[in-house]
Structures are given as structure tokens and as C-alpha cells.
Amino acid sequence: MLRSLNIRDFVIVDRIELEFAAGFTALTGETGAGKSILIDALALALGERGDATVVRQGAERTEISAEFEIAAKSVLKRWLADNDLTGDADSCLMRRVIDAGGRSRAFINGRAVTLAQLREAGEQLIDIHGQHEHQSLMRPAAQRQLLDAYGGLDELASAVSIAWRGWQDLGEHLRALETNAAAIAAEREQLEWQLREMDALNLAADEWQELQGEHGRLAHAQSLIEGAQFAMDMLAEGDPSSLSQLAQVASRLNHLLDYDARLKEIVEVLAAAQAQTQEAVYMLRDYQQRLDIDPQRFRQVDQRLEAVHACARKYRVSPEALPDAQARARQRLAELDAGSDIAAVRERAAAAGVAFRADAAKLSAGRKKATKKLSSRVTEAMQTLAMAGGVFEIALNPLEEGGAHGLEQVEFLVSAHKGVAARSLAKVASGGELSRISLALQTASSEVAAVPTLIFDEVDAGIGGRVAEIVGRMLKELGTKHQVMCVTHLPQVAASADQQWQVSKSNAGSKVMSRVTVLDDSARVEEIARMLGGVKITETTRKHAAEMLDGKA
Numbered sequence: 001m002l003r004s005l006n007i008r009d010f011v012i013v014d015r016i017e018l019e020f021a022a023g024f025t026a027l028t029g030e031t032g033a034g035k036s037i038l039i040d041a042l043a044l045a046l047g048e049r050g051d052a053t054v055v056r057q058g059a060e061r062t063e064i065s066a067e068f069e070i071a072a073k074s075v076l077k078r079w080l081a082d083n084d085l086t087g088d089a090d091s092c093l094m095r096r097v098i099d100a101g102g103r104s105r106a107f108i109n110g111r112a113v114t115l116a117q118l119r120e121a122g123e124q125l126i127d128i129h130g131q132h133e134h135q136s137l138m139r140p141a142a143q144r145q146l147l148d149a150y151g152g153l154d155e156l157a158s159a160v161s162i163a164w165r166g167w168q169d170l171g172e173h174l175r176a177l178e179t180n181a182a183a184i185a186a187e188r189e190q191l192e193w194q195l196r197e198m199d200a201l202n203l204a205a206d207e208w209q210e211l212q213g214e215h216g217r218l219a220h221a222q223s224l225i226e227g228a229q230f231a232m233d234m235l236a237e238g239d240p241s242s243l244s245q246l247a248q249v250a251s252r253l254n255h256l257l258d259y260d261a262r263l264k265e266i267v268e269v270l271a272a273a274q275a276q277t278q279e280a281v282y283m284l285r286d287y288q289q290r291l292d293i294d295p296q297r298f299r300q301v302d303q304r305l306e307a308v309h310a311c312a313r314k315y316r317v318s319p320e321a322l323p324d325a326q327a328r329a330r331q332r333l334a335e336l337d338a339g340s341d342i343a344a345v346r347e348r349a350a351a352a353g354v355a356f357r358a359d360a361a362k363l364s365a366g367r368k369k370a371t372k373k374l375s376s377r378v379t380e381a382m383q384t385l386a387m388a389g390g391v392f393e394i395a396l397n398p399l400e401e402g403g404a405h406g407l408e409q410v411e412f413l414v415s416a417h418k419g420v421a422a423r424s425l426a427k428v429a430s431g432g433e434l435s436r437i438s439l440a441l442q443t444a445s446s447e448v449a450a451v452p453t454l455i456f457d458e459v460d461a462g463i464g465g466r467v468a469e470i471v472g473r474m475l476k477e478l479g480t481k482h483q484v485m486c487v488t489h490l491p492q493v494a495a496s497a498d499q500q501w502q503v504s505k506s507n508a509g510s511k512v513m514s515r516v517t518v519l520d521d522s523a524r525v526e527e528i529a530r531m532l533g534g535v536k537i538t539e540t541t542r543k544h545a546a547e548m549l550d551g552k553a
Contacts (some may be wrong), residue, residue, distance in 0.1 A: 009059035024479030026497035047119025151370025381440035390417025472496030
């Protein structure tokens with residue numbers, strides 16, 4: 001629900017800070033005091049279009065912010081999280097700034113957003129009923145959702161939507177297969193040919209590196225043998241050799257240890273050098289014995305390298321990447337085999353179509369049942385709202401092929417007076433009639449309505465007396481399930497409210513300012529008396545006002 005509204009420099013409002021309560025709140029005041037300005041400001045905070053004309057004369061910018069309490073598991077809560085707009089726990093702050101140059105900026109929980117995002121979030125928070133564009137009931141999607149919710153059909157509607165998407169996806173896949181059958185067949189043939197060639201090559205994952213190493217050894221075998229022999233000659237087999245020289249040096253120093261013990265460490269290093277040199281000689285001898293000059297094996301390795309090179313060049317990959325290319329080709333061929341069976345896909349698409357139509361038929365039956373009940377309730381309510389003889393209908397307009405939301409399009413139709421043909425709710429001309437029809441709808445569907453805050457403007461246009469009392473009772477009842485606000489000129493409606501605000505206009509020098517006052521019990525009596533008696537308030541009108549308030553308590 002709406003917790004607070006802060007308005008700065010908007011039309012004739014310099015600054016207003018309002019705290020809202022649950023239940024039914026009535027906004028009253030003299031004609032032209034600016035009651036509807038509050039609703040206009042709130043609509044801007046919820047994404048309504050605005051320009052520089054809303055900026056108070058002499059001010060740099062208009063700034064409006066509205067704070068809402070939101071349910072922990074609400075759709076809006078999930079939407080905020082999905083769009084990285086989460087704010088404080090169970091709270092949502094909507095803010096709009098329009099400067100004197102007409103530039104508009106929008107924010108949700110302190111983060112800049114587009115006007116479309118602001119409007120999308122706002123549609124889940126407040127419904128404004130009256131002569132305003134921000135009305136969910138004017139949207140076909142909202143009408144469908146309200147009917148489905150009223151009939152307890154939300155889960156079935158979701159299943160129909162999923163079934164439709166699955167059917168359409170399979171249909172698109174089938175059409176693509178039929179259109180590209182020749183291209184797919186050509187691709188499969190090419191992949192099969194490539195795989196036969198790469199399978200015949202049978203290159204193992206690490207074989208390329210091993211082949212390169214072996215080729216290098218075979219190509220330089222003679223040089224390796226000669227190099228090993230040279231090393232052994234220098235280290236051990238030549239005259240003089242490194243080993244014999246090390247032995248001589250170590251022997252000479254050993255004799256000198258008696259004269260200087262500091263030579264011991266040097267002698268130990270020389271002994272270690274002798275041992276390591278001898279070990280190197282053993283290793284060289286073993287290495288040399290294993291080397292072999294094998295021209296036949298060299299030719300085999302050389303041919304294998306050339307075959308790998310040729311295959312890699314053909315498929316435009318490096319030799320070491322051939323195994324990966326082979327795996328990709330095999331995977332793509334498997335995908336084509338699995339997804340290009342036209343007969344199987346056609347069968348699956350047909351089955352998906354049957355499943356969609358079965359679920360959609362159940363949804364249609366549920367909608368027809370809900371339509372009768374909701375139409376009857378709203379029509380009944382209209383008879384008490386100065387629309388005697390009026391009729392509310394719900395048309396289920398068939399869709400030839402069906403759609404994501406079923407086999408029909410939902411449209412609300414209304415005839416406000418007897419003998420007048422029912423027209424689309426979106427085309428009802430009278431703001432007052434539209435507000436009262438919305439009130440009847442909201443009352444009838446209040447158990448399932450998802451939007452927590454409802455605002456009614458001009459709901460009392462063209463009514464009075466008994467009808468006004470009925471409107472007041474309906475709003476009060478609606479206030480037990482939702483937060484309800486109503487701009488009203490009728491004392492019967494205002495007296496039914498749980499709380500009442502007075503909007504007034506005053507002159508501040510050459511400027512006109514609008515003010516809002518939260519009325520206590522005594523102030524409510526005065527305001528209701530003013531609404532009853534006009535300019536002159538008598539004790540009789542005060543008494544009447546007090547009786548009206550006592551009667552609504």
C-alpha cells in the first residue's frame with residue numbers, strides 16, 4: 001500500500017508531505033482547491049507522461065516521490081529483484097523529477113530507470129479510476145487477468161501459455177526443417193565425408209607432439225650419437241679426462257688437509273663432483289646405446305607427419321586441433337540426426353497442438369462460467385449506482401488459431417443506460433460512469449484483485465442522495481480489503497471514510513498555493529457541514545453532519 005507521498009513545486013503545490021493509512025480515505029475540499037492535483041502528481045510518480053507545464057511557476061523543477069509497502073512474495077518484489085532494483089525490505093520508492101526545461105528523470109529505489117519501467121512497476125501498485133490514462137481496467141490484458149483471477153483460472157491460464165509457446169516453437173522448428181531440408185542434407189553429407197577422412201587418419205589426442213619429438217630424434221640420430229661419444233671421451237674415456245683430473249686435484253688437496261682443515265669443505269665438493277660426473281657418464285652410455293639410426297622408421301614418421309599436415313590444411317585448423325575438429329563434426333552430425341527427422345518433429349508438433357487445444361478448451365469453459373457470474377454481479381451493482389437499466393457484459397471473442405492466452409480475447413463491454421448498445425469499456429465517454437463501473441468491478445472482484453491501492457476520481461459525478469450513500473458503503477467495504485482513496489464532493493461518501501483529508505487553496509502574495517489538512521473528528525464535522533450547507537454553516541447542518549459521521553462509525 002501507499003505509505004507516503006512527497007510533492008515539491010508541482011502546479012500550485014509548493015511542498016506537501018503526506019502519510020497514508022490503510023482503509024478508506026476521502027479527499028474533500030472546495031471546487032478548484034486542487035484535489036485532483038494530488039492524483040495527477042501520484043500518476044506522474046507512477047510513470048504518467050509529463051512536461052514542463054507541471055513545474056510550479058518560478059521553480060527549477062518538480063519532484064514527486066511515493067513510498068510503497070510491498071508484500072514479500074508479490075510479483076513486484078520478484079520484478080524488482082530481476083531488474084536489480086531491490087531497495088529496503090518490503091518497500092519500494094518511486095521518484096520522478098521534471099525540470100523547467102521539460103527534461104524528465106525517473107528512479108526506483110534510488111536507481112535511474114526508464115519511464116516504461118516506472119510505469120510497469122506502477123501498474124502493480126495503484127489503480128486510478130477516473131478520467132486518467134493510468135487505469136489497468138482499460139487494458140485488454142488486465143481485463144483478461146481479472147476474469148481469470150475471478151474464476152480461479154490463473155494456473156490453467158499459465159499452463160495454456162506454456163503449451164502455446166511449446167507448440168509454436170515446434171512449429172517454427174518444423175518449418176525451418178522443411179524450408180532447409182536440402183541444405184541440411186548437404187551439410188550432413190559433408191560432415192559424414194569429413195568424419196570418414198578424419199576417422200581414417202585416426203590421430204590420437206597427444207600423437208602430434210609425440211610424432212614431432214620422434215621425428216626430431218630420428219632426423220638427428222647421428223649427431224646425437226656423436227655428441228654423446230664426445231661427452232664421454234671428455235669426461236672419462238679421453239686422455240686426460242675430466243674424471244682423472246678431478247681425482248688428481250682431490251688427492252693433492254687431501255694431503256694438504258693436515259696443514260689446513262679449511263680445505264675439507266673444498267675436498268667434499270670435489271668428491272661430489274666426481275660422483276656426479278661418473279653418474280653422467282653412465283647415463284650418457286645408456287643413452288647412446290638406446291639411440292638407433294633407423295631410416296625406415298624415419299620415413300614412416302615423416303609420412304605420418306605429412307598426412308596430418310595435409311588433413312589439417314584441408315580443414316583449416318592446426319594439426320594439434322584436428323581431434324577437437326573431429327569431435328565437433330561428430331557432435332554436429334548427431335545434432336542434425338536428432339533434430340532433422342521431419343516426420344518425428346511433425347508428430348511432436350501435432351501432439352503439442354492437441355495438448356494446447358485441450359488445455360485452452362478447459363480455460364474457455366472456465367472463462368464462460370466466470371463471465372456469467374462476474375457480469376451478473378457488476379450489472380447488479382450498476383443498478384444501485386445511478387445506472388439503472390445498465391448492463392455489464394464480458395465478450396469472449398474467438399481467435400481462429402488461438403493464442404498465448406487461449407482461444408479467445410477477453411473484452412469488457414458496458415451499456416450505462418437502458419436501450420443503449422453495449423460498447424467496449426475503453427470507449428465509455430463519461431468519467432463518472434467509468435469510475436462507478438470500475439467501482440462495481442473492483443467491489444465484485446475485490447477478493448482476487450492484485451493491486452493493493454485503488455484511487456477513485458469523479459466517482460460521484462452525476463449522483464446524490466441514496467446512490468451516494470451506496471457508493472460510500474461500497475468504498476468502505478472495499479477499504480477492508482484494499483487501501484482506497486476517493487476524491488469526492490458528496491458528504492454521504494466522505495462520511496463513510498475511515499479518515500478524511502481536506503484540500504484547500506490559499507493566496508501567498510501573487511501566488512496560489514494548495515494545502516492538505518488531515519481532519520480530526522471535530523474538523524470532519526465542520527467539513528461535512530460545509531459540504532452539506534454550502535457557504536453558510538448552521539448548527540443544523542453541523543448536527544446533521546455529526547449524525548452522518550456517527551451513523552457511519
